[in-house]
Amino acid sequence: MSDHPLDAIFDRYITSPSIFKNHEVLRPSHIPDKLPHRDYEIQFLGKALGSALRNNRPSNIFLYGKTGTGKTIVSKYVTKYLRQRAASIGKNIIVSLLNCVEVDTDYRVLARLCGVVGESVPFTGLPTDEVFQRFKSKLDSKKQLLIVVIDELDKLHHKSGDNVLYQLTRINSDLKKAQVSLVCITNDLSFKETLDPRVRSSLSEEELVFRPYNAGQLEDILSERATEGFNDGVLTTGVISLCAALAAQEWGDARRALDLLRVAAEIAERNSEENVSEIHVRKATKQIEKNTIQEVLVSLPVQTKVVMWSVYVLEKSKLKVITTGDIYKVYQELCKITALDPITPRRVNSLLNELSMLGVVNTKVVSMGRYGRTTKVSLSVSPREVRNILCEDFHIKKVSDFSAEHLLETN
DNA sequence: TGTCCACTGGAACGTACGGCTT
DNA sequence: AAGCCGTACGTTCCAGTGGACA
Numbered sequence: 475m476s477d478h479p480l481d482a483i484f485d486r487y488i489t490s491p492s493i494f495k496n497h498e499v500l501r502p503s504h505i506p507d508k509l510p511h512r513d514y515e516i517q518f519l520g521k522a523l524g525s526a527l528r529n530n531r532p533s534n535i536f537l538y539g540k541t542g543t544g545k546t547i548v549s550k551y552v553t554k555y556l557r558q559r560a561a562s563i564g565k566n567i568i569v570s571l572l573n574c575v576e577v578d579t580d581y582r583v584l585a586r587l588c589g590v591v592g593e594s595v596p597f598t599g600l601p602t603d604e605v606f607q608r609f610k611s612k613l614d615s616k617k618q619l620l621i622v623v624i625d626e627l628d629k630l631h632h633k634s635g636d637n638v639l640y641q642l643t644r645i646n647s648d649l650k651k652a653q654v655s656l657v658c659i660t661n662d663l664s665f666k667e668t669l670d671p672r673v674r675s676s677l678s679e680e681e682l683v684f685r686p687y688n689a690g691q692l693e694d695i696l697s698e699r700a701t702e703g704f705n706d707g708v709l710t711t712g713v714i715s716l717c718a719a720l721a722a723q724e725w726g727d728a729r730r731a732l733d734l735l736r737v738a739a740e741i742a743e744r745n746s747e748e749n750v751s752e753i754h755v756r757k758a759t760k761q762i763e764k765n766t767i768q769e770v771l772v773s774l775p776v777q778t779k780v781v782m783w784s785v786y787v788l789e790k791s792k793l794k795v796i797t798t799g800d801i802y803k804v805y806q807e808l809c810k811i812t813a814l815d816p817i818t819p820r821r822v823n824s825l826l827n828e829l830s831m832l833g834v835v836n837t838k839v840v841s842m843g844r845y846g847r848t849t850k851v852s853l854s855v856s857p858r859e860v861r862n863i864l865c866e867d868f869h870i871k872k873v874s875d876f877s878a879e880h881l882l883e884t885n
Numbered sequence: 886t887g888t889c890c891a892c893t894g895g896a897a898c899g900t901a902c903g904g905c906t907t
Numbered sequence: 908a909a910g911c912c913g914t915a916c917g918t919t920c921c922a923g924t925g926g927a928c929a
Binding site: 581582597598602775777817820840841842843844845846 | 911912913914916917918919920923924925926927928929
């Protein structure tokens with residue numbers, strides 16, 4: 475039983491001490507008992523939602539702030555405790571947390587809300603109005619308060635407009651027993667202006683802006699989690715401050731700081747080392763970046779991959795500025811070779827905008843005077859990564875050695 | 886100073902599909 | 908089974924536009 479080929483590997487996990495004491499607390503989704511440097515925000519939200527305990531409907535609240543500034547976690551933290559306290563005095567408070575990255579249509583929002591009040595609805599097939607009616611009557615069947623936390627609201631608004639928001643802000647006048655309060659979260663600071671004025675005023679009865687963390691504050695946050703998450707003495711000095719400093723450079727993003735620390739430790743553990751050092755943090759930055767790009771590119775639909783490849787091909791060429799016109803020319807050629815049906819320039823334009831949203835290309839609308847108005851496009855990730863990842867695709871493989879030089883001479 | 890390029894991006898619509906209600 | 912419905916992906920149409928050039 476001792477000569478299995480995996481013994482050497484597994485034994486290491488059994489015998490050598492682990493770096494992690496509790497892996498879970500190092501994930502951004504974990505809600506710790508203390509949230510350093512968010513006292514004011516917690517108090518603010520606590521005061522705003524606390525009126526629920528006195529049978530008053532809390533005002534609707536708008537939370538702004540860049541990614542990783544603690545908006546989501548503060549909301550979770552406060553609502554979690556609010557629910558506990560409410561339960562202890564026999565009050566009925568339901569909290570529903572919607573993330574609009576997944577829940578990005580009117581129908582899905584309402585379907586989710588139906589779920590939390592105990593009304594089951596199919597994921598498609600019903601008219602949206604019907605789902606809203608069902609939600610409303612089920613909710614109003616007893617005395618209760620529903621707090622809906624709508625995270626990344628801009629994503630929902632971008633795709634589906636204000637419709638649901640409008641309905642939700644007005645729902646209270648139709649309800650007899652139940653009440654609804656909204657907590658809206660967005661990281662787009664100018665977002666509010668794009669809302670319908672009627673929705674805007676009722677959504678932001680109260681507002682709070684989350685400031686980015688500075689390096690010192692990030693360090694406190696990481697230290698707090700590290701004492702719970704790691705065994706004593708596994709972090710070498712400087713590891714936490716490096717993670718904090720790197721994340722502080724990018725808008726004070728606590729999620730990123732935490733990811734760095736966790737991934738660095740995972741790398742150390744995989745190499746069966748006993749300590750986490752700055753070298754592991756450096757490796758972690760690279761790995762995180764690579765993973766994000768990989769995830770994005772691999773999951774693209776075929777047409778989008780071909781568009782992305784067109785950008786790659788042009789980036790490899792001698793062209794100084796890449797415009798949508800060039801991209802479409804290359805795209806058409808690629809479609810011929812891969813035997814795909816080409817989509818229209820309008821659609822390619824949309825796909826480029828999507829790629830820009832995903833952070834893999836940069837786009838900028840520019841006017842070149844006499845020579846028209848177009849969009850300047852460039853890759854925002856390394857061409858080598860793009861090549862490695864996209865060439866895995868069956869269609870892209872066929873055009874892996876396509877060069878744009880002959881096309882550009884015809885200009 | 887006006888023209889006009891090469892697009893941009895909104896809006897309405899079409900099609901295929903899974904899935905609902907009646 | 909018929910008639911809707913939402914979603915995903917795409918098309919068609921077209922008014923609008925920043926700024927180099929004549």
